[in-house]
Amino acid sequence: MKSLGDQATTYRVRFCIGLLAVCILGPLAARDSTRALSTMYNAPALWLPEDMPVRKQYDDFSKLFQGQDVLMIGWDDAKIGSEEVDAAAEALLPLTQATPDRPAHLAGVSSGQRVYDVLTSPPTSFSDRATRARLKGSLIGEDGEQTIVLATFTEHGNLNRQDVLAEVRQIVSDSIGVPEDEIYTAGPPTDGALVDAEAQGSIDRFTLPSVIVGALICVFCLRSIVLTAIIIVVAVIGQGMSLAMVLYSGIEMNAILIVLPPLVFVLTASAGIHLCNYYRDAMCSDPNIDPTAATRQAMQAGILPCWLAATTTIIGLGSLGLVRLVPVSAFGFIAAGSVFGTLLLLLLLLPGAMQWHGKRHRAKHRAALAKARKSETSETEDDPLPVEKWRSQIGHAWEAFAAQFMRYPIIVVTFFTIITAIAASGLPQLTTSVNIPRMFPENSRIRTDYAWFEEHIGPTINAEVVVQFPPDSMPDSIDRFRLVRDVDDHLRSTDLVGGVFSARSFLPSPPSKKSRSIRSTVLEANIRKQLEDPDSPLQDAGYIAIDNQGNQLWRISFRFPFDEAIDYRTEFQRVQAEVIPILEEAGEGISPQFTGGVPMTTESQDVLLQDLFRSFLAAFGIVAIIMMLLLRSFLGGLVAMFPNLFPTITLFGTMGLLETPLDIGSVMTASVALGIAVDGTIHFLTKFQNQSRKGKGRTEASLAALHKCGPAMWQTTAVCAISPLVYGLSDFQPTQRFAFMMFGLLLAALIGDVLLLPALLASPLGRFLTPKTAQSKANADNISSVTR
Numbered sequence: 030m031k032s033l034g035d036q037a038t039t040y041r042v043r044f045c046i047g048l049l050a051v052c053i054l055g056p057l058a059a060r061d062s063t064r065a066l067s068t069m070y071n072a073p074a075l076w077l078p079e080d081m082p083v084r085k086q087y088d089d090f091s092k093l094f095q096g097q098d099v100l101m102i103g104w105d106d107a108k109i110g111s112e113e114v115d116a117a118a119e120a121l122l123p124l125t126q127a128t129p130d131r132p133a134h135l136a137g138v139s140s141g142q143r144v145y146d147v148l149t150s151p152p153t154s155f156s157d158r159a160t161r162a163r164l165k166g167s168l169i170g171e172d173g174e175q176t177i178v179l180a181t182f183t184e185h186g187n188l189n190r191q192d193v194l195a196e197v198r199q200i201v202s203d204s205i206g207v208p209e210d211e212i213y214t215a216g217p218p219t220d221g222a223l224v225d226a227e228a229q230g231s232i233d234r235f236t237l238p239s240v241i242v243g244a245l246i247c248v249f250c251l252r253s254i255v256l257t258a259i260i261i262v263v264a265v266i267g268q269g270m271s272l273a274m275v276l277y278s279g280i281e282m283n284a285i286l287i288v289l290p291p292l293v294f295v296l297t298a299s300a301g302i303h304l305c306n307y308y309r310d311a312m313c314s315d316p317n318i319d320p321t322a323a324t325r326q327a328m329q330a331g332i333l334p335c336w337l338a339a340t341t342t343i344i345g346l347g348s349l350g351l352v353r354l355v356p357v358s359a360f361g362f363i364a365a366g367s368v369f370g371t372l373l374l375l376l377l378l379l380p381g382a383m384q385w386h387g388k389r390h391r392a393k394h395r396a397a398l399a400k401a402r403k404s405e406t407s408e409t410e411d412d413p414l415p416v417e418k419w420r421s422q423i424g425h426a427w428e429a430f431a432a433q434f435m436r437y438p439i440i441v442v443t444f445f446t447i448i449t450a451i452a453a454s455g456l457p458q459l460t461t462s463v464n465i466p467r468m469f470p471e472n473s474r475i476r477t478d479y480a481w482f483e484e485h486i487g488p489t490i491n492a493e494v495v496v497q498f499p500p501d502s503m504p505d506s507i508d509r510f511r512l513v514r515d516v517d518d519h520l521r522s523t524d525l526v527g528g529v530f531s532a533r534s535f536l537p538s539p540p541s542k543k544s545r546s547i548r549s550t551v552l553e554a555n556i557r558k559q560l561e562d563p564d565s566p567l568q569d570a571g572y573i574a575i576d577n578q579g580n581q582l583w584r585i586s587f588r589f590p591f592d593e594a595i596d597y598r599t600e601f602q603r604v605q606a607e608v609i610p611i612l613e614e615a616g617e618g619i620s621p622q623f624t625g626g627v628p629m630t631t632e633s634q635d636v637l638l639q640d641l642f643r644s645f646l647a648a649f650g651i652v653a654i655i656m657m658l659l660l661r662s663f664l665g666g667l668v669a670m671f672p673n674l675f676p677t678i679t680l681f682g683t684m685g686l687l688e689t690p691l692d693i694g695s696v697m698t699a700s701v702a703l704g705i706a707v708d709g710t711i712h713f714l715t716k717f718q719n720q721s722r723k724g725k726g727r728t729e730a731s732l733a734a735l736h737k738c739g740p741a742m743w744q745t746t747a748v749c750a751i752s753p754l755v756y757g758l759s760d761f762q763p764t765q766r767f768a769f770m771m772f773g774l775l776l777a778a779l780i781g782d783v784l785l786l787p788a789l790l791a792s793p794l795g796r797f798l799t800p801k802t803a804q805s806k807a808n809a810d811n812i813s814s815v816t817r
Contacts, residue, residue: 037321037384044381047374051266054374058269065276066232070188071224071283072217073463073693074629076354083632086624090495093574094584098182100197100218101482101489104207108174109161113205114142117178120204121197124186134186134193141168141176147566152555153535163534166487166527167586175485182218190222213481215489217626220465223475227468227761228284235756235764236290240265243298243752250744251305259382260301260375267293267371274363284468285356285693288767291756292364292701295749295771296342297371299705300335302748303712304375306741307331308383320387324380332376334715337659338708339372341652345704348648352640354633357696361644364701431735431787435728438795441788445781449675452682459685461634461641462692466591468762479591488527488588492601493625494520494608496583497576502618506560507539507553512615513583514538516608520587523607525600528588535559535567582622589627598631637696645677645699652707660714665797669714672786673706676777680770693763695770706778709745713738713782717790718800727799731790735783742782750775 031039077084107114117140124135141164147153148160155163161173169176178201186193194214202209240261247257268290275286308327312318318326346368349361434441469475482489496513503509510532517533520526536556540549559565560573567573572584587604589597605623612619649670657666677699684691716734725733750772757768790798 040380047377061273062269070281102178231764239755264297341707342704348644351644438792455682455685462690488590492627495622499618531585672781709782
């Protein structure tokens with residue numbers, strides 16, 4: 030073993046290396062985290078893997094048809110026949126033209142008024158009444174008067190949608206003289222822009238306050254500005270580098286990845302606090318111990334459990350890589366890498382800081398002793414450091430508190446088992462949601478705008494049916510139109526379906542096949558011409574296309590109302606069940622493709638829930654194996670996992686019972702919580718086994734372990750649960766939900782570790798967690814405690 034002098038030199042060298050790493054990584058984190066945030070772009074429809082059938086259909090549809098990035102713009106006085114509607118559309122046309130300074134932001138501009146004018150003019154020449162009826166629910170409201178302006182975003186415009194949306198609002202406001210707050214917008218561009226703004230705003234507004242709160246709690250717990258400063262500096266660099274890794278990986282920042290900074294802060298603080306508590310234990314054990322010796326004792330005692338705890342956390346995070354949603358899997362890998370990196374940095378910096386801290390506090394101790402001698406108090410050189418007395422008091426309080434529960438271990442274990450079983454019954458009812466309006470509070474702008482469109486125009490939740498005709502199937506275009514018309518009519522008559530728009534909206538109904546009148550012949554010829562003329566209004570609207578295989582595709586758009594009580598999966602399946610038979614009866618080879626916002630959202634929710642369960646099982650299995658190896662017992666590993674399952678099952682099961690859906694902010698917390706919960710369990714069991722090997726019985730060893738680990742556990746919970754609560758002030762629901770979920774999970778993990786785990790150790794199950802060399806002493810201890 031190195032001498033204390035050599036060891037001190039080693040720690041100083043490591044500290045210098047760590048300080049150099051901080052000097053290098055700090056500026057990189059500051060620069061590249063800002064660059065990463067500038068790439069903020071949320072498109073839940075694009076989070077599914079490209080090789081999934083539903084994503085492939087969506088991509089193919091988007092390439093062939095326009096209208097996926099359409100912005101709907103409305104205001105109260107936008108009526109058919111109003112000059113303001115044309116004025117607003119005309120004012121937006123310059124954005125469709127590229128300039129030397131920028132590409133075009135809009136691909137096209139239209140309005141209900143323009144479509145109305147097309148349909149009432151030759152060659153269709155529909156009557157006013159017929160035109161309003163055809164456009165009702167899509168471009169014209171139920172009153173037959175209210176209409177909207179449509180703006181289709183280019184790829185460049187969509188990438189800059191926050192600025193373009195603000196510009197569009199300003200242009201429309203100036204052109205019609207209506208205040209901006211009275212202009213309503215809806216559609217993917219405004220959804221994405223608002224999510225981008227709120228996600229970035231959450232980081233901008235709450236990261237610094239969260240760090241400050243965490244630092245203050247850390248100073249209170251550790252009673253050391255030096256040690257706190259090291260932990261906070263490393264945690265902040267970890268936050269910045271986690272965002273920088275998003276940039277380096279080529280992934281765009283999104284609403285899922287914004288919870289990376291608070292999570293990395295929490296995990297770094299947890300590791301740092303545990304290491305510092307090992308050092309505090311060494312200092313308390315001998316007031317005259319050399320700071321270097323105390324540091325060495327802390328590293329020897331803490332290095333293995335800290336690495337084991339970090340490994341389980343990395344496994345929990347890494348298991349998210351099994352989730353097929355790209356941002357979730359990226360989140361898992363980046364967070365796991367950040368945990369590994371910050372722990373390495375802590376191990377470089379903390380030993381040197383501990384030595385410096387020890388020298389300063391020994392000086393304070395001597396000053397306190399000198400003052401005590403002058404005042405003739407009873408303090409001696411063997412008294413603990415004055416700043417450490419409170420730790421001893423809290424340790425005894427933890428011990429007394431847990432001892433009450435350990436008197437009735439079977440009752441306590443049974444109680445927790447019942448609670449867990451009741452909560453577990455809610456897991457099958459757990460649902461997920463990636464619905465964008467639900468990410469905002471009831472009084473938010475996006476909710477207000479959607480409510481306006483629902484009231485004045487019609488449903489807003491988009492879905493698509495694409496009827497595919499092979500080249501050799503139903504060659505007559507009139508017959509194809511008849512089939513599309515039938516599907517269109519069926520959708521219009523379906524409950525909860527509105528806003529239907531297709532080729533039928535542009536053309537009159539074709540005559541019956543049996544009709545041979547001159548009028549019927551002329552009408553068929555007119556329809557055929559518009560179906561086949563590339564310059565006709567129908568072709569220009571983009572509702573018919575040809576794919577690479579030569580199949581003709583006919584698009585039928587429809588919408589569902591925005592209502593949280595509606596089960597969109599069930600309603601969409603009902604539409605599928607009604608449309609498919611119509612097409613099957615039409616002829617061989619004719620098939621439907623269902624795509625759009627609704628199927629993409631429901632598929633994302635299904636993938637999220639299925640993969641969340643799969644990733645959690647994978648993490649549980651690997652962590653359980655680690656626990657078995659640590660305890661050298663198969664049954665012991667399984668028993669030790671109960672306190673780690675308790676937080677996750679209880680909170681997520683309760684959400685299922687309360688029918689509260691998981692959103693993108695809380696979905697990652699299951700695997701994260703498992704890793705964090707195992708953190709405390711490993712530290713506790715390590716101390717317990719050390720005490721058991723010294724000959725102590727299970728109850729006595731448990732109390733001793735709790736006396737040692739209790740302060741680190743509640744300190745970690747205080748810092749890691751309270752500091753993210755600052756994000757709970759956000760109006761953005763995913764960020765808010767993440768903060769509250771982390772608080773609840775960490776609090777439940779603390780309860781599991783300080784109440785359930787000691788009770789398990791004191792119960793008959795505790796023999797599976799006790800080293801075999803200490804089994805006989807543990808059994809004797811249990812027997813004597815029962816006798817008492």
